[in-house]
Amino acid sequence: MKMQKRTFLLSAAACAMMTATGAMAMGTPSGFAVVGFNKQGNLGEVIVNPYKIAPLTAVIKNGGYELLSATVRVVPKEGGQEIKYEVSRAQLLTHAGIPVFGLYPDYSNKVEVSYSYRFDGKVVDGKHTYTIYCGGIRGMESGMPGEKNLMFDTEVKKVAPEFSDRLYFVNNLGATPGQDTRAVWNNPMGGALTWSYLPKIAIIDTKGDIRWYLDASTLWDPESIYSKGVMMGFKQNADGAISWGFGQKYVKYDIMGRKVFNRRLPTGYSDFSHSMDPMPNGHYLLRVASSDLRRIDQKRVRTVRDVIIEVDQSGRVVDEWRLFDILDPYRSNIIKALDQGAVCLNIDPSKAGHTLTAEELAAQEKSDNFGDIAGTGPGRNWAHVNSVDYDPDDDSIIISSRHQSAIIKIGRDKKVKWILGAPAGWRSPWKEALLTPVDKSGKPISCTDTTCEGGFDWTWTQHTAWRIDSKSNKDVVYVSAFDNGDARGAEQPALPEMKYSRAVIYKIDQKKRTVEQVWEYGKERGHSWYSPVTSLTEYQADKDSVVAYSATAGSDFDLTTGAMKGLPNPYIDEFKWGEKEPSVEIQLHNTSGYQAWPFSVKKAFTDN
Structure with a gap:
């Protein structure tokens, strides 16, 4: 009897509550449902x-x-x-x-x-x-003692009024968490699976405030072979959405976080990093590696950063560029001159300032030492391609090969069209593709195999060799690049403080097979602006400007102890076309950078 009374009272209270809320549904066989939320305005929740x-x-x-x-x-x-x-x-x-x-x-x-x-x-x-x-910024922690926050700090040094509406998309990297050591390849040997860092991805405004960031915890799993890796290659597509890749994935999401696609790499390929380039036809160029290559000596390996694939909208592979078959994987001039303390993001302070000898390279080539190491031959990091760009005028690709210190154009027929790089070490047939440096009047400049007169210089361990579409045509191509400057002149300088980086733009006459350097910045900043790895130079058509991100500036080592003197302090600089001083300079503090570029809100939310 008491139970019946209690049930009646609860039912009466529920009915009273329904009546008060106007949510009562009388006489319906399926009952009722109440949807409640804190309402603002005249629309929905x-x-x-x-x-x-x-x-x-x-x-x-x-x-x-x-x-x-x-x-x-x-x-x-x-x-x-x-x-x-x-x-x-x-x-x-x-x-x-x-x-x-x-x-x-x-x-x-x-x-x-x-x-x-x-x-x-x-x-x-x-x-x-x-x-x-x-709420406050949240993310994933590495547990490292130098990790002061989950993103980075900003210092706005200079912003001209015409750039005050800029938003900059920042692709930075945290430390490697301990969980990342738990997933490795074991068959075939080699590959770059172990290359993995916590993502620190954000958009900042010109006041230095973070206005968007990526919480990657539902996408990125350092304990999974197929969901770890460095998040890189972010690009805002023509439809306003963002594409990028990491490890064994390439993905596309809009800026609100809605998934367009999230795909594993096709089975024959592994270890995406650095570059995912949208093509005009809706396809993508991905910088990957072969997941299973049988070398001439019958050894089976995973290669390292030396394959480009083109995938269509459904994920089918429609073409590939096997760079170990197209270029010379045994050219060692730059490999031997690299600072082994900073072989891209594989930073090892104990090897700062060290280089490889010919004897060490020869011994390595005879060994089964494969993987993400600077070396020659398929299965080692001989090419380190860090950008791929498409030229629609002749259906070709332009690549940046860091470990060859060369910018190279390759046709759909897999033939090299030209090479922008120092002549040292190139043999036939590649040496015939080298471009001739000229001055602004088209007169050839006097050069050796590694240096030129008249202020011209090639790029050394460069990043982001990108075609400037709005200024290029089928005969003349403008290319921007970030000339990191390690191994400049195919050697290490007497003192580390002598190293410097440049943002640079070249004008290439494809008929005459010449190259003119039309703009540079950075040499005058000296070692304080030097980035041993990563970084970006990119033309921006909306403001006729050039953005440079010196992404690892301040990556100094104590050569006595081998310790890093703190995290880098990158610079974002934006220049009006042709100007020698930046209109914008924003410095980020205590963070390792990869790339940064202007993000368009208009493109993200309006029909294009």
């Missing part, structure tokens, strides 16, 4: 981090209305940078509401939204200022 990987985003759901248009303004903090954009109908439909981007972390953001929707045959306009709180 606000969902922060809707796709679980972009915590500084939100969607204001449409509330059941047919949204037609919207404009979003994230009100800046005092002294901060405004983010304002229009939202296309396609974006409104895709997210079932209004996407909000650019929120501040650990802050109650004010977001002004104006919109229109159709209801009962009428178009209704509305607006509301939402308050959206986002």
